[in-house]
Amino acid sequence: MTALRALLVRDLRIALRIGGGAMMGVLFFLTVVTLMPFAIGPDLALLRRIGPAILWIGALLASLLALDRLFAADHDDGSLDLLLMGRAPVELAVAVKGLAHWIATGLPLVVAAPILGLFLNLEPAGLGAVVLTLLVGTPALTFTGLIGAALATALRRGGLLLPVLVLPLTVPVLIFGVAASNAAVVGPVPFGTPFTILCALTLTSLVVGPFAAGATLRHGME
Amino acid sequence: MDLIGSDLACVRGQREVFSGLGFRVAGGEALLLVGPNGAGKSSLLRLIAGLVHRAAGTLTLDGGDPELSVPEQAHYLGHQDALKPSLTVTENLAFWIDWLGGDRAALAAALEAVALAEIADLPAGYLSAGQRRRLSIARLVAVSRPVWLLDEPTSALDVASQARLAALMKAHLAGGGLLVAATHGPLGLDDARELRLGGTA
Amino acid sequence: MAWIDLANPTRFLRLVDRALPWLTALTVFAFAYALNGAFGAPDDYQQGATVKIMFIHVPAAWLGMFCWGMMTISALGTLVFRHPLADVAAKAAVPLGAAFTFVCLVTGALWGRPMWGTYWVWDARLTSVLVMFVMYLGLIALWRTVEDPTRAGRAAAILTLVGALNLPIIKFSVDWWNTLHQPASVVRVDGPAIHPSILIPLLAMTLAFTLLFVALHLAAMRNEILRRRVRTLRLLQAQGARGA
Incomplete structure (x- = not known):
């Protein structure tokens, strides 16, 4: 337990200090959402209708693009070797790193979402639904992304490989996240149905992500 | 305590680095791996540390903790220092103590042993290569593990630091520990056995 | 000589x-005078007391732009004249510019709610300010990413100059984009010419805000210089300890 807590604290510290990327995700999120109306047009009624989708796409890209250095940074400076030689299972180490990354990158997205929702003229019910679905859904994005981050590290390839590998895996999360947000505003399905499925997807990813990523890191060692 | 490897083989990227390799190191003993570049010194160390896949053979630590695997009882000092530049010297070492299962009470003494106590509060990014190396070595002192795996441990160290490292290694051996080191030069150990890799064994 | x-x-x-x-x-004196004038100013016959938001909104918008102008001069100072204080001035100005632009956006939203019935419309002027705000945040991110201040200073200076060239282009594009799409529901802010009873407090408020900016900027520059000295001292400390 001491070891895992130390890892959590270390990763959060690195993210928050100079050179860390804690606020970068939110900034990217803000930029994407700001650009959308330039492509779509300033029609507030239209923006309100597709607002949840814009926010979800922005959050999806922001949480995945920030992931590619998660294990690569530790690999480059030799830390990953020592992390694998600890007494805690690799899967738990990976899960803790994912948790730290979500707190530093995913959680700020959830906090920023209602402010960005105002730009898109979302009504209070819609704002609440988007925030709730993002709160439940962004961990699924991060933990699915762990697999891609581990693969990119094991294969010594950064950049766009991770999104290319991971984006298809996030399709179900996107579908049910946006569906639940829309259901809260326009129906016809009740909010609970897609939201429950979203919760189930998140719980699954919390288990599958660390195991797959842990196995990848272990076998990625030549 | 004996670290015994028998019939070990290592394959990296379709190429067989070595095969049929055996060795035995007893407690209090040092084994130096010597040989030309590419002979597999680093690979053997990483194999013992569990960081490289073992294609064949067995590896056991007789007299060690039966609950733990060999890598969990070993320190690995690789080419990289495993430090985060934005964390301070103390924070870096404290994390590795917690992660590798040591006691934080040993932190101050370990920094003292590598002569970094006076800059304990500086970010590791401000340190020179030699200082970073010493901070990395402090990890071995702070957390007690019986097997030390050292890959070119003296690189970037000045003469005084090399002498200090030699003293630390002697103390480790005197305490019943063992070490395996890949090296091109002398380490300052009195009676170390050599294992020649590559060419005529 | 003084320079x-x-x-x-x-x-x-x-x-x-x-x-x-x-x-x-x-x-403090300027704010006392300006606030007195602002509270004494008559309410608008259409908007009532909400018009007083203008006394914060307009100076904040002015400073958001003023600050970028100042950073542009500092950027030239960094790149052309290599003035040692130029990048200190630029770095100290970024959070201030971002903060004033943020105040401008927030007060604009609070003003928009009673006037337009919504917190935000993609009006050309608002949108340009939002883009500027994002660029300020980008500069902050740049300063935070690189630890060595001289390296970060060069990069930030180039980005500031590119931004200064780009801001008019962005403004022009946004204007064009907006007239293309302009929905009929939006009411323009520009009312009739401003009456002196409002204009004088507004100018006083702008002056007070500018003084506030200068005071904060000087203090921030001082802090930045001290922060760099601490950094240098610690680097020296690490060097001095090397032989030990």
Whole structure:
């Protein structure tokens, strides 16, 4: 337990200090959402209708693009070797790193979402639904992304490989996240149905992500 | 305590680095791996540390903790220092103590042993290569593990630091520990056995 | 001569220490005068008391732009004249510019709610300010990513200059984009010509805000110089300990 807590604290510290990327995700999120109306047009009624989708796409890209250095940074400076030689299972180490990354990158997205929702003229019910679905859904994005981050590290390839590998895996999360947000505003399905499925997807990813990523890191060692 | 490897083989990227390799190191003993570049010194160390896949053979630590695997009882000092530049010297070492299962009470003494106590509060990014190396070595002192795996441990160290490292290694051996080191030069150990890799064994 | 004198950070620090109390007093006085005028100004016949948001909104918008202008001059100072205080000035200005632009956006949203019935419309002027705000945040991110201040200073200076060239283009594009799409529901802010009873407090408020900016900027520059000295001392400490 001491070891895992130390890892959590270390990763959060690195993210928050100079050179860390804690606020970068939110900034990217803000930029994407700001650009959308330039492509779509300033029609507030239209923006309100597709607002949840814009926010979800922005959050999806922001949480995945920030992931590619998660294990690569530790690999480059030799830390990953020592992390694998600890007494805690690799899967738990990976899960803790994912948790730290979500707190530093995913959680700020959830906090920023209602402010960005105002730009898109979302009504209070819609704002609440988007925030709730993002709160439940962004961990699924991060933990699915762990697999891609581990693969990119094991294969010594950064950049766009991770999104290319991971984006298809996030399709179900996107579908049910946006569906639940829309259901809260326009129906016809009740909010609970897609939201429950979203919760189930998140719980699954919390288990599958660390195991797959842990196995990848272990076998990625030549 | 004996670290015994028998019939070990290592394959990296379709190429067989070595095969049929055996060795035995007893407690209090040092084994130096010597040989030309590419002979597999680093690979053997990483194999013992569990960081490289073992294609064949067995590896056991007789007299060690039966609950733990060999890598969990070993320190690995690789080419990289495993430090985060934005964390301070103390924070870096404290994390590795917690992660590798040591006691934080040993932190101050370990920094003292590598002569970094006076800059304990500086970010590791401000340190020179030699200082970073010493901070990395402090990890071995702070957390007690019986097997030390050292890959070119003296690189970037000045003469005084090399002498200090030699003293630390002697103390480790005197305490019943063992070490395996890949090296091109002398380490300052009195009676170390050599294992020649590559060419005529 | 004075400019060259100021190139010496120590002399600059001494000047700041002497000037800052006076500047603070002047700012307080200016705010007292301007606030008195602002509260005394008549309510708008259409908007009622909400029009008073203008007394914060307009000066904040002015400073958001003023700050980028100042950073542009500093960027030239960094790249062309290699003035040692230029990138200190640029770095100290970024959070201030972002903060004033943020105040401008927030007050604009609060003003928009009673006027337009919504917190935000993609009006050309608002949108340009939002883009500027994002660019400020980008600069902050740049300063935070690179630890070495001289390297970060060069990169930030180039980005600031590119931004200064780009901001008019962005403004023009946004205007074009907006007239293309302009929905009929949006009411323009520009009312009839401003009456002197409002104009004078507004100008006083703008002056007070500018004084506040200058005071905060000088203090931030002082902090940045001290922060860099601490960094240098710690680097020296690491070097000194090397042989030990």
